[in-house]
Amino acid sequence: xxxxxxxxxxxxxxxxxxxxxxxxxxxxxxxxxxxxxxxxxxxxxxxxxxxxxxxxxxxxxxxxxxxxxxxxxxxxxxxxxxxxxxxxxxxxxxxxxxxxxxxxxxxxxxxxxxxxxxxxxxxxxxxxxxxxxxxxxxxxxxxxxxxxxxxxxxxxxxxxxxxxxxxxxxxxxxxxxxxxxxxxxxxxxxxxxxxxxxxxxxxxxxxxxxxxxxxxxxxxxxxxxxxxxxxxxxxxxxxxxxxxxxxxxxxxxxxxxxxxxxxxxxxxxxxxx
Amino acid sequence: xxxxxxxxxxxxxxxxxxxxxxxxxxxxxxxxxxxxxxxxxxxxxxxxxxxxxxxxxxxxxxxxxxxxxxxxxxxxxxxxxxxxxxxxxxxxxxxxxxxxxxxxxxxxxxxxxxxxxxxxxxxxxxxxxxxxxxxxxxxxxxxxxxxxxxxxxxxxxxxxxxxxxxxxxxxxxxxxxxxxxxxxxxxxxxxxxxxxxxxxxxxxxxxxxxxxxxxxxxxxxxxxxxxxxxxxxxxxxxxxxxxxxxxxxxxxxxxxxxxxxxxxxxxxxxxxxxxxxxxxxxxxxxxxxxxxxxxxxxxxxxxxxxxxx
Numbered sequence: 001x002x003x004x005x006x007x008x009x010x011x012x013x014x015x016x017x018x019x020x021x022x023x024x025x026x027x028x029x030x031x032x033x034x035x036x037x038x039x040x041x042x043x044x045x046x047x048x049x050x051x052x053x054x055x056x057x058x059x060x061x062x063x064x065x066x067x068x069x070x071x072x073x074x075x076x077x078x079x080x081x082x083x084x085x086x087x088x089x090x091x092x093x094x095x096x097x098x099x100x101x102x103x104x105x106x107x108x109x110x111x112x113x114x115x116x117x118x119x120x121x122x123x124x125x126x127x128x129x130x131x132x133x134x135x136x137x138x139x140x141x142x143x144x145x146x147x148x149x150x151x152x153x154x155x156x157x158x159x160x161x162x163x164x165x166x167x168x169x170x171x172x173x174x175x176x177x178x179x180x181x182x183x184x185x186x187x188x189x190x191x192x193x194x195x196x197x198x199x200x201x202x203x204x205x206x207x208x209x210x211x212x213x214x215x216x217x218x219x220x221x222x223x224x225x226x227x228x229x230x231x232x233x234x235x236x237x238x239x240x241x242x243x244x245x246x247x248x249x250x251x252x253x254x255x256x257x258x259x260x261x262x263x264x265x266x267x268x269x270x271x272x273x
Numbered sequence: 274x275x276x277x278x279x280x281x282x283x284x285x286x287x288x289x290x291x292x293x294x295x296x297x298x299x300x301x302x303x304x305x306x307x308x309x310x311x312x313x314x315x316x317x318x319x320x321x322x323x324x325x326x327x328x329x330x331x332x333x334x335x336x337x338x339x340x341x342x343x344x345x346x347x348x349x350x351x352x353x354x355x356x357x358x359x360x361x362x363x364x365x366x367x368x369x370x371x372x373x374x375x376x377x378x379x380x381x382x383x384x385x386x387x388x389x390x391x392x393x394x395x396x397x398x399x400x401x402x403x404x405x406x407x408x409x410x411x412x413x414x415x416x417x418x419x420x421x422x423x424x425x426x427x428x429x430x431x432x433x434x435x436x437x438x439x440x441x442x443x444x445x446x447x448x449x450x451x452x453x454x455x456x457x458x459x460x461x462x463x464x465x466x467x468x469x470x471x472x473x474x475x476x477x478x479x480x481x482x483x484x485x486x487x488x489x490x491x492x493x494x495x496x497x498x499x500x501x502x503x504x505x506x507x508x509x510x511x512x513x514x515x516x517x518x519x520x521x522x523x524x525x526x527x528x529x530x531x532x533x534x535x536x537x538x539x540x541x542x543x544x545x546x547x548x549x550x551x552x553x554x555x556x557x558x559x560x561x562x563x564x565x566x567x568x569x570x571x572x573x574x575x576x577x578x579x580x581x582x
Contacts, residue, residue, distance in 0.1 A: 004385055004387075008384060008385050008386055011381060011384060011386055012386040012387060012388060014381070015378075015381045015382070015386060015388065015392055016388060016392075018378070018381075019388075019392055019395055019396065022395065022396055022399070022454070022458075023395065024420075024424075025407075025410055025411065025414055025420075025454070028410075028413075028414060028420040029410055032413075042423045042427075043413075043414075043418070043419060043420040043423050044420050044423045044424055044427065081309075082309075084305075085305040085306040085309060086306055088302045088303075088305065088306065089302055089303040089305070089306035089307065091298045091302055092297075092298040092299065092300055092302045092303055093303060095297060095298055096297060096298070096300075100300065101300075104303055104307065107315070108306070108307070108310055110315075111310060111314045111315070113560075113563055113564050113567055114314060114318050114560060114563075115514075115515050115556070115559050115560055115563050116314075116515075117515070117517075117535075117536055117539050117556045117559055117560075118317075118318045118321045118322070118553070118556040118557065118559070118560050119313065119314050119317035119318045119321060120317075120556075121317075121321060121324075121331070121539075121543055121549055121552060121553050121556070122316075122317040122318075122320040122321050122324060122553075123313060123317040124331075125331060126317065141309075141312075141313065142313055144309050144313070145309035145310050145311075145312055145313025145314055146313055146314060148306045148309055148310040148313075148314075149310065149314070152306060177298050177299050177302070180298075181298065181302070202401055205403070206402075206403040206404060206405075208403070208404070208405045208517075208518045208521070209517050209518065209536075209540075213544075223403065224403050224405045224406070224518075227403075227405060227406060227409065228405060228409075228522065231409050231522075238413050241409065241413070242410075242413070245406050245409060245410055248403060248406055249402055249403075249406060252401055252402060252403070253398065253401070253402070256398060256401045257394070260394050263401065264393065264394070264397055264462055267397075267400070267459060267462055267463070268462045268463050268465065268466035
């Protein structure tokens with residue numbers, strides 16, 4: 001296991017070959033994004049005279065700047081809200097053994113099973129009646145509620161394993177429940193908060209179905225909707241489309257590469273419950 | 274500080290004669306989360322279940338209760354039955370293939386190879402990319418003049434070239450391929466976390482005992498991986514059942530209805546045909562499938578996990 005033998009070398013060779021197969025689509029993505037539309041050579045041969053004009057054109061035509069701002073806004077605000085309300089709710093849910101507490105917990109956990117397709121249409125009606133269609137705030141509201149079950153589940157699991165000594169000490173010192181939560185409980189929740197932050201941010205950022213419903217026909221867009229609209233409009237102009245796809249991928253991959261450890265651990269660890 | 278505590282303690286004890294838990298958090302902490310959850314998930318879901326038994330058109334507040342008509346119509350609708358079948362097929366195929374590959378990758382990366390950290394980061398990367406973006410990327414790769422056909426011709430396999438997304442028999446598998454490409458690394462990461470929690474001595478003891486790699490995997494690693502297996506199977510099967518984005522972007526449900534799933538049909542029936550009542554009845558069927566699968570899987574896997582531990 002620790003020695004680097006011939007078999008390890010063979011395995012290394014095989015794994016790198018597998019990685020090349022996995023990376024192949026990304027090679028084509030970059031290769032075609034930097035290629036002038038007039039260049040009709042094979043998509044897998046390396047682009048001979050790379051250009052960046054596709055990027056500037058895609059950025060302007062697809063309105064990616066506005067979409068990027070909206071995506072950042074929706075992701076940041078809704079994730080902050082969902083983390084705050086879920087952590088706060090998890091505290092009594094994890095500590096109290098009363099009937100109301102168990103009942104509420106089970107009710108919220110029901111949300112883990114209910115597919116969003118069921119709520120999507122009636123909620124569409126409500127959002128429309130409130131005049132919020134076409135507003136990014138409808139999305140913030142939506143994600144803040146949709147992500148409550150999963151986030152609460154993570155927090156309750158983590159809190160149940162935490163000793164009560166610190167919060168009892170805080171109460172004895174005369175701290176109110178809210179102060180205890182703010183200064184004692186929440187800081188101790190940091191590891192699971194990082195996990196919940198990563199998982200929620202990725203799923204909110206990547207969501208397509210909800211903005212497709214709530215923002216369609218308006219000038220407000222998030223990245224996935226802007227991309228889909230752009231592909232619909234420029235169906236044949238794949239060099240432009242690929243430039244737009246690459247623009248949408250780069251910020252996500254940049255964050256991923258910087259925070260890879262927390263992100264991978266978030267995905268791997270958070271789901272252990 | 275300590276003096277303060279000493280002074281307070283007897284006072285509290287006097288006020289509350291029975292020993293009470295210190296610092297029981299107040300119930301109203303639950304209220305903000307509960308309100309958001311009720312507004313976004315609970316109430317609309319309940320309304321959805323009700324609407325499934327009506328002729329709701331999404332606009333008219335006048336509803337008539339039509340009993341099971343939406344569901345009996347579904348039983349006579351070949352598109353709906355086909356979509357249900359596709360949904361189950363896609364979910365099972367994704368679950369088996371994605372986890373199979375994910376496990377092999379995890380076993381490969383969890384060794385002494387030098388590139389293991391690099392491979393872990395690279396193979397997981399697709400999982401953070403927006404699914405709709407990966408699907409559009411693959412739509413081009415799998416096109417008639419796309420990179421996949423070019424690659425086949427470069428290596429002398431022209432006869433293997435296909436219209437991958439235009440062939441009704443192949444298109445469904447292309448949806449599976451795209452999802453597996455994107456999320457095999459996700460399964461790998463969860464398996465890897467499971468593998469790394471297996472103490473090294475256990476592997477070494479087994480190797481000294483002379484048991485072969487397959488035997489070692491099956492009788493030692495597999496039972497210890499049970500929690501990772503549970504999580505991975507749950508995630509991939511539920512994700513597969515709800516699949517929408519990838520189908521929408523890759524094939525739009527086509528050619529014909531060859532790749533329509535329950536989710537794409539829900540969208541089409543509501544927003545292109547205006548059949549909201551029928552659409553929501555499909556959503557109820559989807560919910561029922563998710564509930565049955567989750568319950569069944571939970572029961573089987575938690576029994577296995579107990580047996581393994």
